[in-house]
Amino acid sequence: VRGLYAPIVRRWADPHFPLGAQLLVVRSETLFAEPHATLASVTRFLNLTEIDWHDVLKLSRERQVNRKAAETAATIDALDEVAVLSDEERGLLDDFYQPYNQDLSKLMNVDFPTYWRGWLTD
Numbered sequence: 001v002r003g004l005y006a007p008i009v010r011r012w013a014d015p016h017f018p019l020g021a022q023l024l025v026v027r028s029e030t031l032f033a034e035p036h037a038t039l040a041s042v043t044r045f046l047n048l049t050e051i052d053w054h055d056v057l058k059l060s061r062e063r064q065v066n067r068k069a070a071e072t073a074a075t076i077d078a079l080d081e082v083a084v085l086s087d088e089e090r091g092l093l094d095d096f097y098q099p100y101n102q103d104l105s106k107l108m109n110v111d112f113p114t115y116w117r118g119w120l121t122d
Contacts, residue, residue, distance in 0.1 A: 003097060006104040025108060
């Protein structure tokens with residue numbers, strides 16, 4: 001089931017790679033909010049030569065702008081079809097994911113349930 005990350009992390013971490021020592025899990029929210037710092041952290045974790053992520057990300061953004069310009073019309077049309085969740089639907093999702101998010105929080109020592117609960121209600 002999409003969104004149930006703890007079993008996946010545990011499947012890799014427990015028998016093969018100790019979490020934090022040989023397995024690094026990066027939250028996409030962190031990557032999007034702080035791309036330079038996150039990529040630098042990944043580089044250090046992998047024991048790779050430090051690079052200037054500013055230049056790499058600048059080139060990546062330029063490519064994305066060109067690609068996104070071509071997709072804009074289709075995206076605007078698709079926005080009309082985006083479903084909006086009702087409070088009841090948000091509550092059902094929150095209730096469903098809560099135990100799994102708590103498990104992931106304990107496994108990774110991060111407070112995911114609070115973060116996701118806020119995301120679902122924004």
